[in-house]
Amino acid sequence: MAESTMKPPKKALSPVKWMREHLFSTWYNALLTLAVGYLLVTSVGPLLNWLLFEANFQGQDASDCTGAGACWLFISQRLNFFIYGFYPDELQWRVDAMFLLLAIAFVPQFIERFPGRKWLGIFGMTGLPIIGYFLIPGGTFGLEVVESTKWGGLMLTLILAYIGILASLPIGILLALGRRSEMPIIRGLSVVFIEVWRAVPLITVLFMASVMLPLFLPEGVNFEKLARALIGITLWQSAYMAEVIRGGLQAIPRGQYEAADALGLGYWRKMGLVILPQALKMVIPGIVNTFISLFKDTTLVLIIGLFDVLGTVQSTVTDPAWQNVAIEGYVFVAFCFWVFCFGISRYSQNLERKLDTGHKT
Amino acid sequence: MGNPMTEQTQTSNATPSEQDNTGKKSDIIRVEGMHKWYGDFHVLKDLNLTVAQGERIVICGPSGSGKSTFIRCINRLEEHQQGKIIVDDVELTDDVRQIDTVRREVGMVFQHFNLFPHLTVLENCCLSPIWVRKIPRKEAEATAMEYLERVKIPDQALKYPGQLSGGQQQRVAIARALCMKPKIMLFDEPTSALDPEMIKEVLDVMIELAGSGMTMLCVTHEMGFAKTVADRVIFMDGGEIVEEAPPHEFFTNPREARTQKFLQQILAH
Ligand SMILES: Nc1ncnc2c1ncn2[C@@H]1O[C@H](COP(=O)(O)OP(=O)(O)OP(=O)(O)O)[C@@H](O)[C@H]1O
Ligand SMILES: [Mg+2]
Numbered sequence: 001m002a003e004s005t006m007k008p009p010k011k012a013l014s015p016v017k018w019m020r021e022h023l024f025s026t027w028y029n030a031l032l033t034l035a036v037g038y039l040l041v042t043s044v045g046p047l048l049n050w051l052l053f054e055a056n057f058q059g060q061d062a063s064d065c066t067g068a069g070a071c072w073l074f075i076s077q078r079l080n081f082f083i084y085g086f087y088p089d090e091l092q093w094r095v096d097a098m099f100l101l102l103a104i105a106f107v108p109q110f111i112e113r114f115p116g117r118k119w120l121g122i123f124g125m126t127g128l129p130i131i132g133y134f135l136i137p138g139g140t141f142g143l144e145v146v147e148s149t150k151w152g153g154l155m156l157t158l159i160l161a162y163i164g165i166l167a168s169l170p171i172g173i174l175l176a177l178g179r180r181s182e183m184p185i186i187r188g189l190s191v192v193f194i195e196v197w198r199a200v201p202l203i204t205v206l207f208m209a210s211v212m213l214p215l216f217l218p219e220g221v222n223f224e225k226l227a228r229a230l231i232g233i234t235l236w237q238s239a240y241m242a243e244v245i246r247g248g249l250q251a252i253p254r255g256q257y258e259a260a261d262a263l264g265l266g267y268w269r270k271m272g273l274v275i276l277p278q279a280l281k282m283v284i285p286g287i288v289n290t291f292i293s294l295f296k297d298t299t300l301v302l303i304i305g306l307f308d309v310l311g312t313v314q315s316t317v318t319d320p321a322w323q324n325v326a327i328e329g330y331v332f333v334a335f336c337f338w339v340f341c342f343g344i345s346r347y348s349q350n351l352e353r354k355l356d357t358g359h360k361t
Numbered sequence: 362m363g364n365p366m367t368e369q370t371q372t373s374n375a376t377p378s379e380q381d382n383t384g385k386k387s388d389i390i391r392v393e394g395m396h397k398w399y400g401d402f403h404v405l406k407d408l409n410l411t412v413a414q415g416e417r418i419v420i421c422g423p424s425g426s427g428k429s430t431f432i433r434c435i436n437r438l439e440e441h442q443q444g445k446i447i448v449d450d451v452e453l454t455d456d457v458r459q460i461d462t463v464r465r466e467v468g469m470v471f472q473h474f475n476l477f478p479h480l481t482v483l484e485n486c487c488l489s490p491i492w493v494r495k496i497p498r499k500e501a502e503a504t505a506m507e508y509l510e511r512v513k514i515p516d517q518a519l520k521y522p523g524q525l526s527g528g529q530q531q532r533v534a535i536a537r538a539l540c541m542k543p544k545i546m547l548f549d550e551p552t553s554a555l556d557p558e559m560i561k562e563v564l565d566v567m568i569e570l571a572g573s574g575m576t577m578l579c580v581t582h583e584m585g586f587a588k589t590v591a592d593r594v595i596f597m598d599g600g601e602i603v604e605e606a607p608p609h610e611f612f613t614n615p616r617e618a619r620t621q622k623f624l625q626q627i628l629a630h
Contacts, residue, residue, distance in 0.1 A: 259476070263464070265492065278479050
């Protein structure tokens with residue numbers, strides 16, 4: 001048939017035409033274009049100069065930073081501290097191994113056709129934390145013990161964020177289910193838990209975890225500051241997570257619950273096979289938002305004396321051996337956070353697209 | 362023979378009088394003096410009904426008369442507050458295990474299909490057989506394909522419900538319920554959300570199912586369907602069973618004034 005071979009008319013514009021249509025269509029549009037163009041020209045050049053062209057990359061110490069641009073020497077010289085904290089040099093291979101495993105598990109998630117990436121992802125959420133649990137602190141399998149007080153830098157940030165994310169999702173799911181439970185005691189406990197944790201600033205939670213908790217614990221029971229901070233962050237975030245997930249649960253039509261009931265699935269299978277897969281998919285943006293905010297909130301452990309990546313940089317920029325390197329330090333920290341948060345965000349967009357089964361109902 | 366519905370035909374039609382050792386057909390559903398309230402609102406009032414195995418019952422009545430509520434009580438999607446409901450010798454009480462036992466034996470088809478949109482048609486059909494009946498996946502899929510063939514959509518097995526028409530979705534919903542090999546099927550206005558041209562394809566499936574000896578309780582306003590397949594028609598109004606009669610008698614010679622009025626309204630269209 002003639003119609004079936006017809007293509008929609010092509011709308012190819014020459015660059016000049018495109019510009020006229022999109023950038024200079026009206027006098028105020030033209031004005032805006034010129035103003036933004038002026039700002040870009042005057043700011044991008046100097047920025048690039050500072051970041052790259054006039055920046056200092058080579059040398060030994062502060063005295064080698066002679067150029068007008070950024071002193072990246074500062075970052076490269078202290079990189080070891082920013083990544084590992086006080087983790088002993090000769091044992092850093094253990095941390096490196098974890099970084100490698102992390103990359104193996106999650107980088108393939110961005111490659112559409114990577115074989116077995118689902119299994120790598122599952123490994124990342126199960127095997128990887130278990131290996132880390134033995135490898136990083138040591139003390140078993142003949143591994144030398146490294147006190148958690150020596151952990152720091154990017155490694156500590158990732159540990160806090162990773163465990164926080166991994167634990168807050170299931171706890172959040174249970175709390176959300178609890179809040180919608182028909183059993184008054186479970187519902188009551190969930191409501192109280194969520195409302196109490198959500199109403200307290202994270203800083204307060206961290207202070208309480210580091211200062212007050214030991215006062216309540218029985219004599220002799222003392223677990224590390226890091227573990228306490230981690231529990232605080234996780235519970236605090238899981239309260240947020242619960243509310244995000246509850247939103248998804250509420251958006252599932254009653255007919256889905258009834259159909260699952262009528263098939264005799266029972267509560268847990270109904271939730272696990274029918275309701276949660278739909279509800280979680282619906283709130284992926286909210287869940288990812290919570291993950292990203294958790295990732296960044298880990299910097300607050302600074303105030304209870306743990307040195308995450310921001311903490312290590314913060315303490316180094318005040319080092320008298322390096323003068324005027326604060327901007328370089330903070331740009332580096334911002335970049336670290338951006339890389340991971342952007343990665344989480346991209347991954348979630350992939351996931352959303354993949355899970356979209358295009359239903360009209 | 363690989364045809365699941367015909368097997369049922371043989372067992373139930375060949376030996377109708379041997380299903381109970383007393384000689385009469387066994388009652389698969391017994392409702393005795395059942396009442397239900399929504400808060401203070403008395404929706405169902407003193408309902409009594411016995412359904413024999415293989416019987417096909419159509420329930421009709423004006424909107425809000427409690428038809429849906431009634432059949433939803435039979436698989437305990439709604440709970441009753443007084444009286445007894447006994448399904449396949451299991452009484453429905455608060456006991457969750459009893460409820461699950463009953464739900465395994467009772468399939469339900471809803472007005473709005475309620476297929477699971479995140480699963481394919483085949484996965485919809487296999488979900489409960491695999492997880493509740495613990496049937497191996499291969500076997501469950503084979504059974505599901507047989508039923509999808511019976512409802513004439515085996516070619517849609519790998520699609521998602523959102524990609525199907527209403528009539529196709531409702532036929533999938535019927536196949537999904539049948540995959541659990543239930544003893545009883547409940548239908549709550551299965552065709553009233555469908556466009557006229559799709560109603561027939563669903564009714565055809567239901568008529569065929571009725572012919573196979575399945576015990577069916579069907580809320581519907583399709584009077585043609587009631588006339589052809591029902592053993593009994595039940596008319597409900599205001600939460601009560603007003604009249605109960607074989608279809609011929611029900612349509613030609615209704616006893617109660619309320620039934621007559623309802624029939625006039627419905628047949629006027
Ligand atoms: N969850 C509920 N809470 C309170 N009242 C309800 C509830 N569900 C139904 N009702 C009321 O109970 C009565 C019976 O409802 P039901 O859905 O059983 O009627 P129906 O006969 O199926 O009507 P229709 O033909 O419109 O489907 C109606 O008056 C309805 O308003
Ligand atoms: Mg109804």
